[in-house]
Amino acid sequence: MPSPVKDQEIAAEQRYVDQAYARLEEMRAEAQALLREGYRQSLAGTKGSLVDRDAMVHQAALRAQALDIADDGLVFGRLDLAGTRPTASPRPTDPDQPTGPDRPLGPEEGAVRIENGREVRYIGRIGVRTGEHDSLVIDWRAPAAEDFYRATPEDPRGVIRRRVLHSRGHSVVDLEDDLLDPDAADGLTIVGDGAFLASLARTREGAMRDIVATIQREQDEVIRAPADGTVLVRGAPGTGKTAVALHRVAYLLFRHRRRFGSRGVLVVGPNRRFTAYIERVLPSLGEGSASLRSLGDLVPGVTATVHDTPELARLKGAETMIPVLRRAVADPAPDAPGELRVVYRGIVVALDRARLDRLRADLHRRNRGAVNGARGRVAGALLDALWQVFCDAGGRSAAEEAAQEDGSAVWGALLAAEGLGEIDAPSDRGGARPAAGSRADFDARVRGQRAFTDFLVAWWPIRRPVDVLAALGDADRLRRVAGREVERSIVAPLAASWADLPGRASYQDVALLDELDALLGPPPRPARRPADEDDPFVVDGVNILTGQEVAAEDDADPDFREVTSSIERLERARRVDDGVVEERPEYGHIVVDEAQDLSPMQWRMLGRRGRQASWTVVEDPAQSAWEDLDAARQAMEAALGGGATGRAGKARRGRKPRREEPRRTRHEYELTTNYRNSTEIAAVSARVLALALPEARPARAVRTSGIEPRIRVVPAGELAAAVRASAERLLDEVDGTIGVIVPLPDGADWTDEVRARLADGLPERVQVLDVLEAKGLEFDAAVIAAPETVAAQSPRGLRVLYVAVSRATQRLDVLTAEDAWADRLR
Numbered sequence: 001m002p003s004p005v006k007d008q009e010i011a012a013e014q015r016y017v018d019q020a021y022a023r024l025e026e027m028r029a030e031a032q033a034l035l036r037e038g039y040r041q042s043l044a045g046t047k048g049s050l051v052d053r054d055a056m057v058h059q060a061a062l063r064a065q066a067l068d069i070a071d072d073g074l075v076f077g078r079l080d081l082a083g084t085r086p087t088a089s090p091r092p093t094d095p096d097q098p099t100g101p102d103r104p105l106g107p108e109e110g111a112v113r114i115e116n117g118r119e120v121r122y123i124g125r126i127g128v129r130t131g132e133h134d135s136l137v138i139d140w141r142a143p144a145a146e147d148f149y150r151a152t153p154e155d156p157r158g159v160i161r162r163r164v165l166h167s168r169g170h171s172v173v174d175l176e177d178d179l180l181d182p183d184a185a186d187g188l189t190i191v192g193d194g195a196f197l198a199s200l201a202r203t204r205e206g207a208m209r210d211i212v213a214t215i216q217r218e219q220d221e222v223i224r225a226p227a228d229g230t231v232l233v234r235g236a237p238g239t240g241k242t243a244v245a246l247h248r249v250a251y252l253l254f255r256h257r258r259r260f261g262s263r264g265v266l267v268v269g270p271n272r273r274f275t276a277y278i279e280r281v282l283p284s285l286g287e288g289s290a291s292l293r294s295l296g297d298l299v300p301g302v303t304a305t306v307h308d309t310p311e312l313a314r315l316k317g318a319e320t321m322i323p324v325l326r327r328a329v330a331d332p333a334p335d336a337p338g339e340l341r342v343v344y345r346g347i348v349v350a351l352d353r354a355r356l357d358r359l360r361a362d363l364h365r366r367n368r369g370a371v372n373g374a375r376g377r378v379a380g381a382l383l384d385a386l387w388q389v390f391c392d393a394g395g396r397s398a399a400e401e402a403a404q405e406d407g408s409a410v411w412g413a414l415l416a417a418e419g420l421g422e423i424d425a426p427s428d429r430g431g432a433r434p435a436a437g438s439r440a441d442f443d444a445r446v447r448g449q450r451a452f453t454d455f456l457v458a459w460w461p462i463r464r465p466v467d468v469l470a471a472l473g474d475a476d477r478l479r480r481v482a483g484r485e486v487e488r489s490i491v492a493p494l495a496a497s498w499a500d501l502p503g504r505a506s507y508q509d510v511a512l513l514d515e516l517d518a519l520l521g522p523p524p525r526p527a528r529r530p531a532d533e534d535d536p537f538v539v540d541g542v543n544i545l546t547g548q549e550v551a552a553e554d555d556a557d558p559d560f561r562e563v564t565s566s567i568e569r570l571e572r573a574r575r576v577d578d579g580v581v582e583e584r585p586e587y588g589h590i591v592v593d594e595a596q597d598l599s600p601m602q603w604r605m606l607g608r609r610g611r612q613a614s615w616t617v618v619e620d621p622a623q624s625a626w627e628d629l630d631a632a633r634q635a636m637e638a639a640l641g642g643g644a645t646g647r648a649g650k651a652r653r654g655r656k657p658r659r660e661e662p663r664r665t666r667h668e669y670e671l672t673t674n675y676r677n678s679t680e681i682a683a684v685s686a687r688v689l690a691l692a693l694p695e696a697r698p699a700r701a702v703r704t705s706g707i708e709p710r711i712r713v714v715p716a717g718e719l720a721a722a723v724r725a726s727a728e729r730l731l732d733e734v735d736g737t738i739g740v741i742v743p744l745p746d747g748a749d750w751t752d753e754v755r756a757r758l759a760d761g762l763p764e765r766v767q768v769l770d771v772l773e774a775k776g777l778e779f780d781a782a783v784i785a786a787p788e789t790v791a792a793q794s795p796r797g798l799r800v801l802y803v804a805v806s807r808a809t810q811r812l813d814v815l816t817a818e819d820a821w822a823d824r825l826r
């Protein structure tokens, strides 16, 4: 119903909002001018000015981007506060200090605005100030905006009225007021009709949106929680855990830009579908700088495309894989040679397979975590072993004799014909020649032989993690390294799962690849010195000991290396050279969503990326598909504690035991209100929760739709057809997204082909996905196929079903072949 009072209020707010947009326009012009100035400086061309330009252009570009983002719905809130507060005063030194109505505003928030003797604050996506530095709009992350989210009737914090402004583009279209302190409301108009609940019922468009205007108090406490240590957030489906975690990232980057902006923030979600679903939230909050990755994208050069069967996932995710991987790394590469033969002064010196195997085992014991960087040491150890063989066979006196007779030329020719390479022709590098039969002479002549260098490269190749894992696709090899950790019966399917690497990597494989990367270690850093042309280990510009290209003169100039933008620097940190990760990025803060599903190996992978990080961990144990939660918990503690998940296998022998790492501070929060499901859908999900975890408490849903879920029984053979019919019907009933959630492939049922048939010809807003892919997502309507199959597919099947039935906001259809299941859910 039209309301003249409301219209007047909207018109008044519109005048204010127009003023804020006019100022925003000026700020954009200023940012553009700064950007132009940065580019102008770059044309000056000196090295110093390039670095200045880099910083200036980067800052100006970020600013311009933030101002663009703010263009839509710039102002969304207004507070009317009792009394007035002091105007601008020094900024608080500790950004995490408690804030409240009596805290003076900091300069970033500008001066106080007074209307009718009351302080008024407008809250928006970014801070906007007049040319005179008076506050027009306060950034939602600033301390002065906290009251907007925290004030309640029980604890109004000086707020009399909280107003939410709903806008379309630049136009205010609706208002929603909360009266928090009726006794002080003299003369204030109160309008609105439950727009918050209406906003929860809105149609979903397939991507998550920010909730900046309607963050609730318990959520705000998490968003603004201290930046150090670990923040652990629990809550049932739909309580806003993901939304809160993302807003916390924006908050942390705003309040601690220097700390987290330079060290980086990583947000990790379970799979690609999920990261695609949430990827617009941070940019819409003006934050493009956090890295968003799924668990399948954390290792450069590999992308997970498949989920393992529950049985394989359990095995691959457990820490019992570590000794298996260690043995795989120590196992010779598939085409490693079995014998080394060199010639020294006409005498053949050889190492046989048994001796080489012992040497290899010893080298791996000594070089854990640095296998790829060990070629120099390997060359030394081979020379030691050859020398030993040579001496044991009485070679020294024979060599001296041979030197006198100088018969080696004949031998050399003979052996060269046998393919032993450029036999020990002395390399004429000037200086005094070592005496024949001395160790120095032996080393110099053997090292220079092609037979030796070729052997070294083939016997101790620089290995990529993916090569080591792919080699285990051979069941015989896997059986050899499997030990007691892998049951015989599972060796064949396990090997088969790696047979198509790197093409078909699974989500769990990615953590194994990261573990292998830690075991192999990086290849040595590129040489700083320019190439020494006489170095026998440099062949065609590549040092065969290290596998690295040797730096050319120009590359070695450090001044030129600095001329890069921040983005290039970041990229360089992740550079991949033929699949060998040079540097694994580490982050200042890591956000882990759906953390209940991480395997111990995945926790180790994350731990390596956050050894100095603070963390936000978001989870719902009741939704966990992981069987051995205790093991995952321990791995999580090790990752969050910093110490225990360092480079795998780093030898600690011979060192003093390290003192216990100081425990990081931990703040725990629980979110209790379900903003996603209608009360009717929440009731079905509460029934599944009661089956899965009788002691757990469901969250409180706040929105009643009046639409009951449809739970139907159909014959097993007709399930797929009934699911399709249900999806078609829902297309007429809802405007937004429809999730068709099916069990994991089960014999001939629910295979990729069945799924393709279910989706065939339907519009894009219908998505067919399996129960694991559905995690974290939401739809306006959901069809759940065969709950009995989902529940029976794994030991944690009931929890998986709980996830599936809690995805829908408006309508839920469940199709089962069993009466008993219909009874359970109704």
Ligand SMILES: Nc1ncnc2c1ncn2[C@@H]1O[C@H](COP(=O)(O)OP(=O)(O)OP(=O)(O)O)[C@@H](O)[C@H]1O
Pocket (backbone or CB within 6 Å): 199, 200, 208, 209, 210, 211, 214, 215, 216, 219, 235, 236, 237, 238, 239, 240, 241, 242, 243, 244, 620, 675, 676, 775, 776, 777, 778, 806
């Ligand atoms: N304060 C809020 N205002 C408006 N919408 C909200 C609010 N909090 C949460 N929502 C909405 O509720 C829905 C559920 O939020 P979210 O996906 O973050 O929940 P979750 O706890 O991560 O769920 P799950 O455990 O199922 O992954 C989203 O659509 C989100 O935008």
